Amino acid sequence: MIEVQNLSKTFGDRAALAGVSFTVGPGTIYGYLGPNGAGKTTTIRILTGLTRRDGGTVLLNGYDIEREPITCKAQFGLVPQHTNLDAELTVEENLLIHGLLHHMAKADIERRTGELLDYVEMSDRRKVLVKTLSGGMKRRLLIGRALMHTPSILFLDEPTVGLDAAIRRRIWGLVRKIQSDGTTIFLTTHYIEEAEFLADRVAFLDAGKIVAEDTPVNLMADIGEWAVDFLDDNRLQTAYFHSRDEAREYVTGRMDGCTVRRVNLEDAFISMTGRKIV
Template sequence: MGHAHIGWRVIEIVDLKKNYRKVQALKGISLRVGSGELFAYLGPNGAGKTTTIRILTGLTRPSGGQAYVGGHDVGKEPIKAKRHQGLVPQHVNLDAELTVEENLFIHGRLHGMGRVDIGRRIEELLDYVGLKEKRTSLVKRLSGGMKRRLMIARALLHRPAVLFLDEPTVGLDPAIRRRVWTLIKKIQRDGVTIFLTTHYIEEAEFLADRVAFIDEGAIVALDTPRHLMDALGQWAIDCYRGNEMETRYFTDRESARRYAEERMNGYTLRRVNLEDAFLACTGKKVS
């Protein structure tokens, strides 16, 4: 794929704050994302995920703190910081009346790329995202999954070192979502650092090297998915009492099974997942 090499700290956020009138959308968050890492930012709607991406990509100014991308202060050197990044926003913002190829070509020109380079890159990327046979199709004729893949191709056109994905699979059915996951993993293997926001827990569990839980504008946990889950245990028992469900965690399957058998009411024995860890940290579900 080829991109600029910019040391191990590709993204750095220090005490970042954002206020909208009386609402504190971000309450002084700090984090670092290393080169080649796939970092997931997980939380319910309204937690502050999109606000963080908007600040990192220069679309919103913070109320306090610093944000760096590729070693450049996003507030002071927005153009230099932008050169290193590609963005796939939450909402489809392709030009529906243009073809797949035309959408990509315009993006390349906006990034100051030459025609020959754009042509080569379009060829490469349409193959990469599996849209080669759609190059002359109008965007309005594409399915939801194809539009998402085209947006990812567009974000990669100028060879960014870091890719911001804001809820990249929202509204897609599970089979199509898995196709997009495979593509995201492929992009990471090619050396691109990925910053992903999602409220699909299994997306973060499947894709991320590390995950931050954000809730009400604050980071409540930050670690690998495995560590966050292991802190609770390996196995979970969901016990049903009338309309209530209680979950208990165990380090081994045998003790979980013994506990369940003593209870006799309806129960489910299952593996601990990342949603359990999120609930334990925040007391709420991601939705």
């Protein structure tokens, strides 16, 4: 369980986070959506003890990250935005070092390494140097490494950034599998479809503040079910409708190349902030 109250962080005179509060229940996938620079990574870095907060409280399974850092850090696994695998070590050596950092016994490390490499479908790469792996494999190994010590909370910071669609979907399947084991997952992303597919609840973060938080369905329901994109004075505009028939009726007779589609989380974000996520 993750409990965050009134979290704030300032870099120079810029407020990266300004009073962020949320709670993530056990076994939930919590999507933390926002444009670049909104404060997503800063939140994760504070929650994992990599960056100091200026104010507020952070409790992971009831432990405060700054007051009880060692107990608290044993609760979670972290998949950072930038790959931080040891390129000069093999796949299994990376897992070994992670296991030792989490005080695991040698026998447990050996057993868990086998299990996890099966889990992320990389058993055949066990002895291979990490620098020879593809981007998708590195991402899968990062996720496997974060699960090595069987954490109850998993932080995923933009886990599929820079990956092609097929690998991204493979990782989504893996994330779902991890959730089905009872792990609480905190996911930052700016991929709309990723949050829609994975998240049970979503928070919209804009300029260091949470502007909305609910289930994806409820967030989208307020603006309608159907959207029509059209060009108005060379600017892309979107109109929202509660039924497909209303949307079709709106399009009928227009000559400007309209597109009718279902509403997505980005529409909800734009309607609340006036800004796009990407």
